[in-house]
Amino acid sequence: MAMVPRITVVEDEEALSVLLRYNLEAEGYEVETVARGDEAEIRLRERVPDLLLLDWMLPGISGIELCRRLRLRDETERLPIIMLTARGEESERIRGLSTGADDYVVKPFSTPELLARVRAMLRRARPETISTQLKVGDIELDRETHRVHRRGREIRLGPTEFRLLEFLMSAPNRVYSRAQLLDGVWGHDVYVDERTVDVHVGRLRKALNLSNMRDVVRTVRGAGYAIDG
Numbered sequence: 001m002a003m004v005p006r007i008t009v010v011e012d013e014e015a016l017s018v019l020l021r022y023n024l025e026a027e028g029y030e031v032e033t034v035a036r037g038d039e040a041e042i043r044l045r046e047r048v049p050d051l052l053l054l055d056w057m058l059p060g061i062s063g064i065e066l067c068r069r070l071r072l073r074d075e076t077e078r079l080p081i082i083m084l085t086a087r088g089e090e091s092e093r094i095r096g097l098s099t100g101a102d103d104y105v106v107k108p109f110s111t112p113e114l115l116a117r118v119r120a121m122l123r124r125a126r127p128e129t130i131s132t133q134l135k136v137g138d139i140e141l142d143r144e145t146h147r148v149h150r151r152g153r154e155i156r157l158g159p160t161e162f163r164l165l166e167f168l169m170s171a172p173n174r175v176y177s178r179a180q181l182l183d184g185v186w187g188h189d190v191y192v193d194e195r196t197v198d199v200h201v202g203r204l205r206k207a208l209n210l211s212n213m214r215d216v217v218r219t220v221r222g223a224g225y226a227i228d229g
Contacts, residue, residue, distance in 0.1 A: 037061035056085035071100035110187030172229035
């Protein structure tokens with residue numbers, strides 16, 4: 001059994017910190033959040049995570065300075081670091097990368113894109129921590145090949161239905177509201193009506209429920225949707 005990847009989020013904007021924790025935990029990661037750069041430096045001396053999400057502007061010491069210091073220490077020299085920043089200018093991006101960040105995400109970012117980058121970086125750094133195969137009941141999803149099978153039969157899904165199924169399968173039996181699905185699958189900077197979620201869930205349900213097979217997509221009235229394991 002692969003160890004659960006540990007991610008430390010260093011972000012002083014509380015709403016964003018909560019959002020990141022929620023989405024990363026939904027993906028199955030163990031998450032620690034810190035609001036100050038100096039406090040993060042102390043924590044990272046005690047325990048090195050598998051990946052660091054680091055905001056550029058922080059109280060205490062800046063993200064860029066923390067990144068520079070981490071690269072000078074043997075224990076954190078190779079720690080995967082994704083910088084979060086509101087600065088989109090190319091020169092700032094180059095500065096962030098030249099200080100030692102591995103990747104760079106400009107706010108406001110799409111949650112699915114950030115999660116995809118986290119997955120890709122963990123896969124490169126520690127391939128054993130990321131499962132490319134998700135299995136819930138008799139449904140198998142392969143993140144690498146983008147293929148889905150149910151009882152050995154291939155199920156053809158469009159890209160949105162695939163992302164929706166992947167999101168639901170990452171936390172079986174958990175009920176997600178339409179708003180949570182919109183944020184997790186479409187991203188909070190994309191304007192999509194909540195009714196769109198129902199349409200895509202309907203398509204996903206139709207594709208999954210081959211002749212006489214049990215309906216695994218559960219509708220919880222007034223709450224949202226879940227996939228049953």
